[in-house]
Amino acid sequence: AQSVTQLGSHVSVSEGALVLLRCNYSSSVPPYLFWYVQYPNQGLQLLLKYTTGATLVKGINGFEAEFKKSETSFHLTKPSAHMSDAAEYFCAVRTGANSKLTFGKGITLSVRP
Amino acid sequence: NAGVTQTPKFQVLKTGQSMTLQCAQDMNHEYMSWYRQDPGMGLRLIHYSVGAGITDQGEVPNGYNVSRSTTEDFPLRLLSAAPSQTSVYFCASSTGGRAAETQYFGPGTRLLVL
Numbered sequence: 001a002q003s004v005t006q007l008g009s010h011v012s013v014s015e016g017a018l019v020l021l022r023c024n025y026s027s028s029v030p031p032y033l034f035w036y037v038q039y040p041n042q043g044l045q046l047l048l049k050y051t052t053g054a055t056l057v058k059g060i061n062g063f064e065a066e067f068k069k070s071e072t073s074f075h076l077t078k079p080s081a082h083m084s085d086a087a088e089y090f091c092a093v094r095t096g097a098n099s100k101l102t103f104g105k106g107i108t109l110s111v112r113p
Numbered sequence: 114n115a116g117v118t119q120t121p122k123f124q125v126l127k128t129g130q131s132m133t134l135q136c137a138q139d140m141n142h143e144y145m146s147w148y149r150q151d152p153g154m155g156l157r158l159i160h161y162s163v164g165a166g167i168t169d170q171g172e173v174p175n176g177y178n179v180s181r182s183t184t185e186d187f188p189l190r191l192l193s194a195a196p197s198q199t200s201v202y203f204c205a206s207s208t209g210g211r212a213a214e215t216q217y218f219g220p221g222t223r224l225l226v227l
Contacts, residue, residue, distance in 0.1 A: 004155075009153065032212040032213050034215075036218075041220075041221075042220060042221075043117070043203055043218035043219050043220045043221055044156075044203065044205075044218040045218070046215050046216075046217075049213070049215065051212075051213040052213075090155060090156070094212045094213075095212060096212050097210050097211050097212055099212060100158045100161070100171060100172065101146075101158070101216060103155035103156040103157075104155055105153055105154060105155045106153075106155050
């Protein structure tokens, strides 16, 4: 079985501050990990994904995430928050072909001027 | 490419009514799926399809039917709507079912069941 835990439901940062959104996963086999972003009243858009190889993954809009097997984590970071980053962020895990994509509950990011 | 399209954008139903949520993609993707999004619960998989003529149940299939007669279309049918089906529904597609595949999401359908 696979699962994703995103602690907390809301994170608020000041514009220009570091963004850190936490994601921990549970999987009995090597996971494939994803971060999706959902802007208000829109569908989900892929930010980045980890499949194999390099554990530091760079995505769109300056976001990156690091896969840490020992910590079963895939935290999302961005050095400097922008107002346009305000959205809901979902971490997701998948383990094998035709396996379902399991989502975390999501974290809402607010950015203060 | 229009990507993944969904209609309608918003729908209000009365309990017991039936309806079909439409989903279409123009990327020739084999894999399509339906999710529902509820506050504080993330997205949960309802049904999915690995190709035309092949469908399977996801995590929360009860009360929903699907069919896949063409590669492009994957409609979701609510047989007898219940207030518990009030949600935002997303359709997604990907090239195939491999674990590394990126899923592309439609804009969603907001459903309110009274």
